[in-house]
Amino acid sequence: MRVSCLTRDAKFGKVWWLKVVSADQGQRPQPKSREQRGSPQPLNEGRSRNMQANRRADTKPEMALRRELHRLGYRYRKDHRLDLDAGVRVRPDIVFTRRKVAVFVDGCFWHVCPEHGREPTRNDWYWSPKLRRNVERDRLADAALAEAGWQVVRIWEHEDVQDAVNRVRTVVEHGFDITASH
Secondary structure, eight states, rough: OOEEEEEEEEETTTTEEEEEEETTTTTTOOOOHHHHOOOOOOHHHHHHHHTOOSSSSSOHHHHHHHHHHHHHHHHHHOOOOOEOOOGGGOOOOOEEEEEEEEEEETTTTTTTTTTTTTSSSSSSSHHHHHHHHHHHHHHHHHHHHHHHEEEEEEEETSSSSSHHHHHHHHHHHHHTTTTTTO
């Protein structure tokens, strides 16, 4: 059943519409539950809060690198979306647009660091494919950026800030990364 009502607000001269629709029409779809998405149930509230606190941007290693680059006089864009050919979208952590340099600061867990990354022991049916997809997405992003003429620098979160700054400076100033660790 649909009901429409037009009322006029005398004070402000505005026209208001009231629209009532039946329960099965015009409603937003409900978000999927954890079970419907295929996500594992959290083991406890502490673990759940811990996982929710993981940030996509402005992580401590990323901010330390940005702070040091800025202190040295480098100017860049943060979390700048790059729309590449074939509809590929990439969002590096730090972007030097004029030099076409994209910098990613990767977390050891999320991007499977060969030095510190480890396979999760719980809910591995969920985490193993997810982490593999993260690594594959990184490789595809690197390839798309390289094809578009961009230099890519990937830095692990455990790397020393000064070493990371030196790697970024080398690429920005000279156009190549001689100490790539990925």
